[in-house]
Amino acid sequence: MRHLSFKTQSANEKIVQRDWYVVDATNQTLGRMASKIAHVLRGKNKPYFTPHFDCGDYVIVINSGKIVLTGNKLEDKEYQTFSGYPGGQKTESARSLVARRPNKVVEIAVKGMLPKNRLGRAMYKKLYVYEGAEHPHTAQKPKELK
Numbered sequence: 001m002r003h004l005s006f007k008t009q010s011a012n013e014k015i016v017q018r019d020w021y022v023v024d025a026t027n028q029t030l031g032r033m034a035s036k037i038a039h040v041l042r043g044k045n046k047p048y049f050t051p052h053f054d055c056g057d058y059v060i061v062i063n064s065g066k067i068v069l070t071g072n073k074l075e076d077k078e079y080q081t082f083s084g085y086p087g088g089q090k091t092e093s094a095r096s097l098v099a100r101r102p103n104k105v106v107e108i109a110v111k112g113m114l115p116k117n118r119l120g121r122a123m124y125k126k127l128y129v130y131e132g133a134e135h136p137h138t139a140q141k142p143k144e145l146k
Helices: 030-042 094-100 102-111 118-124
Strands: 020-024 058-062 078-082 089-093 127-129
Touching: 020 030, 030 058, 030 102, 030 118, 078 094, 078 102, 089 094, 094 102, 102 118, 102 127
Parallel strands: 020 058, 058 127
Antiparallel strands: 078 089
8 A cells, every 4th residue: 555645734824815704693602602703713614724823714793782691690700800000900790791891791702712822812803893783894705604
């Protein structure tokens, strides 16, 4: 039997083709949706995924205010912020944060699922979250992400 040799393809700027996807957050569970978005932002859906290179796609999330949290998470889940000053730590329930800034809930969930380094920060910049059904990225012809 003859030995076949294949070269492993490592992603670089010449190979990577970045697509645009749109996700409708209406009646979707926050964590399940965020993990799918993080998967696409990292580029794990591509055959040439390389862990040390940003080969992910752009993701647009619309209707972020209509996100669903299961169980008692709306009351029990708390988001903390810290200004850096003494007494500068604030906590806010998920219900009030969804009412006040629904985009922030989706952004925090996705950001927590990305790598915590400069590569992860570059991936996070390809996420666009909007509260309504309209977005200014129609020129990019985004495909619907299932």
